[in-house]
Amino acid sequence: MNYAWNWAVLFQSPYLEWLGQGIAMTLAVSTAAWIIALGLGTLIGIIHSSTSGPVRFVTGSYINLFRNVPLLLQMFLWFFVVPELLPKAAGTWLKRDLPYPEVVTAIVALGLFTASRVAVQVAAGIAAVPRGQSMAARASGLSTAQAYRFVLLPQAFRIVVPPLTSEFLTIFKNSSIALTIGVYELTAQTQQIQSFTYQGFEAFTAATVVYMTIALTVTTLMTIIERRIAIPGPTARG
Amino acid sequence: MKRRILELAAIAVGLALGTASAVQAQATDAVIDRIKAKKSISIGYREASIPFSYIDAQGKPTGYSTELCARVAATVKTALGLPELEIKWVPVNLQNRIPLVANGTVDISCESAVNTIGRQAQVDFSSPFFISSTRLLVKSKSGIAELADLKGKSIALPINSVPERLIKAIVERDKLNVRIVPVRDNSEGFLALSTDRVDAFSTDDILLFGLRSKAPTPADYEVVGKPLSYDSYGFLVQKNSTVFLSLVNATLARLAREGELAKVYGTWFEPLGVPLSASLATIFQVIGIPE
Numbered sequence: 001m002n003y004a005w006n007w008a009v010l011f012q013s014p015y016l017e018w019l020g021q022g023i024a025m026t027l028a029v030s031t032a033a034w035i036i037a038l039g040l041g042t043l044i045g046i047i048h049s050s051t052s053g054p055v056r057f058v059t060g061s062y063i064n065l066f067r068n069v070p071l072l073l074q075m076f077l078w079f080f081v082v083p084e085l086l087p088k089a090a091g092t093w094l095k096r097d098l099p100y101p102e103v104v105t106a107i108v109a110l111g112l113f114t115a116s117r118v119a120v121q122v123a124a125g126i127a128a129v130p131r132g133q134s135m136a137a138r139a140s141g142l143s144t145a146q147a148y149r150f151v152l153l154p155q156a157f158r159i160v161v162p163p164l165t166s167e168f169l170t171i172f173k174n175s176s177i178a179l180t181i182g183v184y185e186l187t188a189q190t191q192q193i194q195s196f197t198y199q200g201f202e203a204f205t206a207a208t209v210v211y212m213t214i215a216l217t218v219t220t221l222m223t224i225i226e227r228r229i230a231i232p233g234p235t236a237r238g
Numbered sequence: 239m240k241r242r243i244l245e246l247a248a249i250a251v252g253l254a255l256g257t258a259s260a261v262q263a264q265a266t267d268a269v270i271d272r273i274k275a276k277k278s279i280s281i282g283y284r285e286a287s288i289p290f291s292y293i294d295a296q297g298k299p300t301g302y303s304t305e306l307c308a309r310v311a312a313t314v315k316t317a318l319g320l321p322e323l324e325i326k327w328v329p330v331n332l333q334n335r336i337p338l339v340a341n342g343t344v345d346i347s348c349e350s351a352v353n354t355i356g357r358q359a360q361v362d363f364s365s366p367f368f369i370s371s372t373r374l375l376v377k378s379k380s381g382i383a384e385l386a387d388l389k390g391k392s393i394a395l396p397i398n399s400v401p402e403r404l405i406k407a408i409v410e411r412d413k414l415n416v417r418i419v420p421v422r423d424n425s426e427g428f429l430a431l432s433t434d435r436v437d438a439f440s441t442d443d444i445l446l447f448g449l450r451s452k453a454p455t456p457a458d459y460e461v462v463g464k465p466l467s468y469d470s471y472g473f474l475v476q477k478n479s480t481v482f483l484s485l486v487n488a489t490l491a492r493l494a495r496e497g498e499l500a501k502v503y504g505t506w507f508e509p510l511g512v513p514l515s516a517s518l519a520t521i522f523q524v525i526g527i528p529e
Contacts, residue, residue: 003340004359080429095435096392102419179397182420188397191333195398198360200337 009199010206019203022189023210029106029185030175034168036111041118046148048119049126059119066116071109071177078109079181106178114171121163125156158229165222172214186210267481269345270318277322279314281307282330282338282347282474286425288448289506290368290471291349299327302506306367306490306499307348307473313489314482332398332423336360339474346486347474350442352400362479363472364486365525367499369518370442371465372401375431375449378460382438385414385463391437392417394430401441404467424449431459442469447510470521487525494526 009015048059066074079102083091098104129152137147179188190207194200273279283299284291290303308325315323328344335351338344339361352370353363374393376382382391385408395402397420409416419436421427427439428449439446443461450459475483493499499522503514 080426080433080435083435084433092434095433180422182397182422184420188420191398194333194337196356196403198336198356200333 003201005202006197006199007202009193009197010202015193015197015203018189018193019186019206019210022184022186022207025103025184025189026172026175026186026210027214029103029110029178029183030172032107033110033114033175034171036107037114037118037167037171038164039115040111041115042122044115044119045122045126046153048123063116063119066113067120071113071174072180074113075106075109075177075181079105102178102182105181106175106183110171110174110178114167114174117167118164121160121167122156124163125160126152128159129155155231158226158231161222161226161229165219165226168222169215169218172218173211267479268342269476269479269482272342273314273323273345273482274318274320277320278324278326279311280326280328280343280345281311282328282335282344282349284331284349285329286423287350287445288424288452289444289510301349302502303348303350303367303471303473305502305506306493307346309493310346310348310473310486310489313485313492317485332396335474339476342476344474345476345482350445350471351474352442352469353472354400357474360477361474362477362483364475364483365490366470366472366521367490367525368444368471369515369521370444370469370471372404372440372467372469373443373446373461373465374438374440374463375428375446375459375461376438377431378458380437383462385409385416385440385466386412388414388416388438390415392419392435394419394421394427394436394439396421396423396427396441399441400467400469405440408466428453444507444510444512447512451510490525491527492529494522495528499526 010019044059044062047055048063050056069077083094085091086094094101133151133155134147137151142150175185176187178185179191184192186207190203191200193203197203281299281304283301283304285293287301287303289301291299291301294300311323311325315321328338330338330344330347330349335344335347335349336357339347346364350368350370351357351363353366357363374382374385382388385393385405393405393416395405395418402420406418408414409418419430421430421439424441424445427441430436431439432453439449443465446461450456450461453459473486475486490499493502500514500519503518507513
């Protein structure tokens with residue numbers, strides 16, 4: 001291979017700043033999307049655990065729609081197609097007046113996509129709590145809301161910590177898809193460094209190391225949380 | 239060293255004469271070795287770089303650049319005496335084409351790559367086969383004629399391209415209040431313009447003419463503005479593959495001399511309403527070096 005390596009390029013101005021900005025954007029987009037995903041996903045997951053057919057159909061439709069359409073396509077749809085379907089004034093506002101439309105779109109798209117996956121996990125977690133727990137809660141005179149709040153959810157969340165960890169990791173990696181609608185996150189900045197310096201391998205190596213660091217940090221953090229909240233006993237191990 | 243230069247010169251002359259023996263004697267060219275070993279040549283193409291390199295209705299790579307590279311492959315076939323030489327088409331994009339050529343996945347990238355000094359650090363370029371300039375595509379009714387007219391408006395630029403850097407530099411230098419919307423490729427740039435997300439899309443003018451001709455109503459769009467750059471296109475070849483590169487250039491030289499290059503140009507560009515410019519006609523004379 002005829003390639004002139006130059007690692008120093010990563011520590012030069014403005015490339016180092018670009019990497020920094022890329023990392024900041026990746027963290028910002030992923031964290032914001034994760035807040036949407038966790039909030040909305042939990043809500044939908046809880047509703048989806050209901051026994052009512054029509055309710056399950058509605059939540060199931062959301063889950064299937066957002067889980068089965070590739071994220072790349074969803075980003076494109078939110079960015080280019082949705083503003084065209086809205087009334088003209090709203091569409092124009094989304095396209096031209098909204099500050100940072102690409103960043104906002106990316107956060108919403110990534111958040112809604114991940115929410116569908118979180119919903120499945122939360123619903124599965126609730127389903128995994130032994131049936132006797134829910135029956136006992138009702139028998140002790142707790143309302144449905146109280147049963148969820150005090151008995152089912154605290155156990156379900158402990159069970160789903162490991163799959164939620166992977167989802168949390170995935171959101172950082174999926175945030176790179178935001179570059180397709182013009183968000184300068186880590187991968188986009190890396191490509192920009194390559195485009196300016198033609199030192200693509202160095203830039204991509206740096207991005208790989210950053211993504212690995214983020215992933216390992218998240219894993220460590222979640223392991224600590226998992227250990228802290230574990231209840232001794234068979235159900236807690238999930 | 240001197241001896242080696244003489245040897246290379248002799249090989250280049252030999253190639254230009256179309257004699258295959260000199261190539262076979264020279265075995266140090268990585269690209270030639272690879273082609274011989276695999277009995278195939280991998281040609282990089284783009285999916286939407288109209289009319290240079292794009293996918294046609296049948297899903298096959300086509301265009302001005304790919305057609306020229308098919309001629310290059312024919313030259314390689316005869317020069318290396320490989321009658322069963324197979325062409326492998328490899329899709330490339332703005333981000334990966336240089337690494338793919340540098341690491342040898344692609345033997346020659348045939349699309350619309352601008353020759354720059356910076357890029358020459360990683361790859362070699364063939365003789366120029368096209369000249370373009372950065373201009374603007376706008377809606378005919380918008381009244382925009384120059385970059386300066388975009389004050390307070392927005393412009394779409396392809397991520398990590400030469401025009402992106404150029405326009406950003408001008409916007410910063412002239413302190414123009416223009417919002418930049420990065421887009422992934424030319425078709426998304428056109429989409430952003432046609433849906434009024436932006437007021438202009440800027441890239442190489444020829445690509446803009448291509449997009450305009452493909453629009454549902456081409457008359458709604460206009461390519462405007464004075465040329466902001468002078469960019470010569472070349473095929474990308476792995477660095478220091480002198481033997482292969484001279485085969486490529488010999489093909490272009492022969493086509494230029496025989497008037498074939500102008501003819502191929504005509505088939506791709508006249509339908510777009512872009513006749514052969516004086517500067518490109520000169521380029522065709524310059525690269526048409528004799529055998």
